[in-house]
Amino acid sequence: MVIKWHPPPTSWIKINFDGSLMNSQASIGYVIRNCNGHVLLANSNNIGENSINAVESVALRDGLATAIERGWDQIMVEGDSKLIIDSILKKASPPWSIQHIIQDIWSLTSYVASIRF
Template sequence: MGEFKLNTDASLVDEGGGIGGILRNKDGEIIHFFSKNTDGDEIFALEIQAICEGVAVAKYLGITSLWIEADSSFAVNSFNKRSLPPWKQMQSIQRAWTDLAGMKWRITHIWREGNMAADFCPRESAPLKAIPLLR
């Protein structure tokens, strides 16, 4: 009871990347959605960045119980301290752990097929090539 769920994802194309996520209440109602462009990087770094952004939002909203799901097992393992993240992401992860310190939280892996709502978020913000219209 009272647990909120955060699903996050990232997308990477030649022109850059995008991150996004959906935060839902216990009834599955969306209470917050985020999507933003990022500089192109490695997809693993973007997946971690998406989780960190979502955690910051949860803290801002005063959430005290959070279940995080992501379709990147590497990002999930990094947060669970089972994998070493890219060194450039360590500061972001440490900040997220600080934000999570006041919460009851868990992070689990979900298959991409189960994460479709969050999968849509970064694709909306990632820069895409203009496709010429066929006449």
Template sequence: MEEVRRRGPSKRDRIKSHLDSERCLKLNIAVPRRKIKRVRVTFWLPPMDSWWKLNCDGSSLGNQGNAGVGGLIRDNKCQIVSIYNSFLGIASNFQAEFQALIEGIERAREMNCASLWIECDLGTMVLMVQRGLVPWFVWQRWSSLISYLRGIRWKITKANPVADFLAQMAAKKEASSSVVAWPPGVLEFLAEDAMGRSRF
């Protein structure tokens, strides 16, 4: 105990409870401060009347590993209009995120969507798209969407649990599919989204 008091706590010494903290204070041993985790409340909002909402996500297992994309488009009544998940092969998270976005916008264009709200979870991608900075590996597909995007109302924001499930499923199964059997946890997310419930 004297050694710990003399040298102070090391990385090996862990304070596991409030009781450990109290003992350290009684023995005049400096207690390392814990980083406080901030709780972020998120919830899905339905799009406005006549808008559709695209939630898209990419996933890479190992970040240069098996990668997949997934997404869904819902209308203002929370009804699913389109759903997709695709296996990409070997790719990074960044590549998968952009591929998911492109595939979702292509689907919206095929269905003649006139107002599209895009939600994804990679803040960097949101900023890049807002500034018109699209990476080379999707540039050809993106350039084919420019006239469509100029002709509709659209916005892009950050969020996404259901699309995350679709992308991970494609990466894990190494397969693409258009019909998805929802596990109970995802069905709960969809129901909570429709009711506007928050998520931590």
């Protein structure tokens, strides 16, 4: 199976986020690209010990906050955590351990004109 990145619509940006755990140490990362696929910004951080759900949700929150700080307000978000995306879309209840991070993401979405997950 070939997995291919698809660009956002014209004038939109796309945030791809991910998290990883290795030996209980967590890392987050995100990449922000424009409609031509050009990388506008990329970042990664080590965040110590955490659960994979926390790591994924922090990666999304940080990427979204960065996009908003840069003034981008038409945003597509893509990640591989169905639980995180479903929690944001209110299709699932977030685990208690990440509820505050999901609430942060909901708050951040109020600062953009359009957002798609």
